[in-house]
Amino acid sequence: MKVLIVDDEEHVREGVELAIDWEAYGIRSILMAEDGVSAMELVRREDPDLIICDMSMPRMDGPRFLELLREEGWNAKVIVLSGYQEFRYARATLLASGVDYLLKPFKIDDLDRVVAKAVESIKESRHLRTEDIHKNYRLKEADSLFNEQKMAAYLQADPIHEEGVLQLLHDVGLTESPFFTLVYLPINGNHVIERYYLGDESLFLFSVKNVLRDIVQHVGPYYGFSYDSFFVVLLQAELDEAELEFYRKRIADAWEQALRLRTISGVSRQPGTAGQLQTSLKTAKSEILHANIFGPTEKAGEPKPFLSFMDHEMLLLEAIRNRDKVRIRQLVRQFAETLRSKEVVPVKELQHYSVEANLLFMRIHHQLREQAPLEAMPLWLSDLQEWERTLISMFQSIIDNANEDASTIHTISAVKHYIADHLNEDITLSSLAERFHFSPQYLSKRFKEMYNVTVINYLTQSRMEKAAALLRHTELPVQDIARTVGYEDDNYFGKVFRKHYGASPTQFRKERK
CATH class of the missing domain: 3.30.70.270 (Reverse transcriptase/Diguanylate cyclase domain)
Structure with a gap:
């Protein structure tokens, strides 16, 4: 806070300055003026919080100085000092937001008391102004938020x-x-x-x-x-x-x-x-x-094809099963570094990788039978470092929240093993997708990419290979073999077997024995 001492007598100004422990009241700046004219100049330049003012001064007396304070709207608190107990001085004090009126000569304790009163009044005024500012701010923010909510509803x-x-x-x-x-x-x-x-x-x-x-x-x-x-x-x-x-x-x-x-x-x-x-x-x-997340570039040529974040699926799932957070960080950072080396990565490409990550999170969430809502990668991230940080955090959160069943998270290879162990059951692409929490389209695509054969062809091939082994090494009737490898219709089994081996099951058994 600042105090301005206004008096035409230098010894009075110095006496007021020395009489009060200004630091104790939080007043760090002490200004002085010898008349109303110079005091007004200081007010306009320094905007003091407290003014201690004499009434009888040359050039501009106290009442005129206080009148100017009021006309120009200054909010400083005023303590009036005077050798005359005149009503017009007291009235001027009140009109200028005065807090007290002291007669000269005054006691130091009296001055200290009115300074303490003035400082308390200043603090209270500041508090009220701050509350008003915050109230107006909150009202404006509430109006602004309400308008934004309305606009969102109108646009949707x-x-x-x-x-x-x-x-x-x-x-x-x-x-x-x-x-x-x-x-x-x-x-x-x-x-x-x-x-x-x-x-x-x-x-x-x-x-x-x-x-x-x-x-x-x-x-x-x-x-x-x-x-x-x-x-x-x-x-x-x-x-x-x-x-x-x-x-x-x-x-x-x-x-x-x-x-x-x-x-x-x-x-x-x-x-x-x-x-x-x-x-x-x-x-x-x-x-x-279509904007490049790395900023404008003069690099010419066709945009490079998208990478596949899902190529890292098995490694990521293995890290989750092993609760290996370090490995998770390594895999995500390696992928991010590959993106950085491309130099041109449109926002829509980063979105593509976020969608792939969300599909993976969705499958893991279902397989772990999590009850909490599924958290998804934001689609409009445009900073690779933030994307990397968010993705690592989400994978690590899965590890932190997963129970002991984390080791049961399935991969595409688990689908292959399941088919081999359940050839006698009614297996379809849809039933496999439902069991392993994949979409049929995704399961079909990824299985073909990994094993160079479709799910259904692999199922048929596995059934025929097991049927051929049973025909060669056992005396089981053809009808029982058909049931063992998942066919209820003997005739249909025979047609599929002939197409695969070029002979009926009975002929195949005779020729191989």
Whole structure:
């Protein structure tokens, strides 16, 4: 806090300064003036919290000085010192937010008492102002959040709730005229919130909106809001393509400079109406999907084909069965390093790997019979380091939460072993997929990739090989052999066997014995 001592007598000013333990009251700065004119200059420059003022001074006396304080709206608390007990001085004190009126000569204890009273009053006023600020902030944030929730509901309606969007945009200052739609995907948003905002997302978004306001408020009516994983800016202004690109980049640069927030952005280059907002958002998101997560590059040529995260499936599942967190980190980091070596990885490609990871998480979740809700990889991660960190954390969480049955997590090889051990049962692709928590399409694709044969052909081949062995080495009737390898219809078994070996079961037995 700051105190200003105003008196035309130097010894009085120095006496007041020395009489009080200012540090004890949290007052670090002591200012002095010899008349109202110089005092007013200090007030305008330093904005003191407490003023101790004489009433009888040259150039500008006390009453005029206090009157100016009130006219200009200064909130300093005032203690008046005077050698005259006049009503007009006391009245001036009250009008200027005064807290006390001391007659000269005064006792040091009396001055200390009124200073203590003034400091307490200052603290109380500050507390009330802070509460008002917080209350207004919370009210604004509540209104802002409610508007964003309404906007999300309007956008998710099919078709879009155009009337609702129009009313909301009107409420925030836009007209019915078309507007540009700019969409920003935060790259390191979670990191910024945790490190610089102590996890307070609402405070972070408040800062994002403040920076946005400074950039675009002079351009035209605008509305900035959070939607899904994005921050959307609707801007009503007559801009050519170069100007639009300028503001798209300037907003991103301002966020990075002020908040350390990096983003990938997309824009709908043709102004759209409220009824076209869904289409405008889709156009802008499409730009983001094709953006390189490593930033703009001049690298030419066709984009490299996607990798397959699922190629690491068996190794990952083995690490989970063994509860090997170190191995999990190694496998995920190896995959991430392979991605880094590509130099160009569009956002949509990273999304593809997130989807593959989620399919794997889903199967593991079913196999472990977890009761807790399944957590999924966010699809709009655009920072490879954060993607890597999130994926490792999710795999390790599975290990931490899994019970002793983690060793039962199945792989494609388990499907193959199951077929070999259950040839006498009614096995179909659908029943296998249901038992091992795969989709039929995924099971069929992965089985063929690993063993170069389809599931059904492998099942038939295994049945025929077992039937041939039984025909060669046992005297079991053909009908019993058919049942043993899963065929209830003898004639159908005979047809399948003939197609496989070029002879009927009976002929095969005669020729082989």
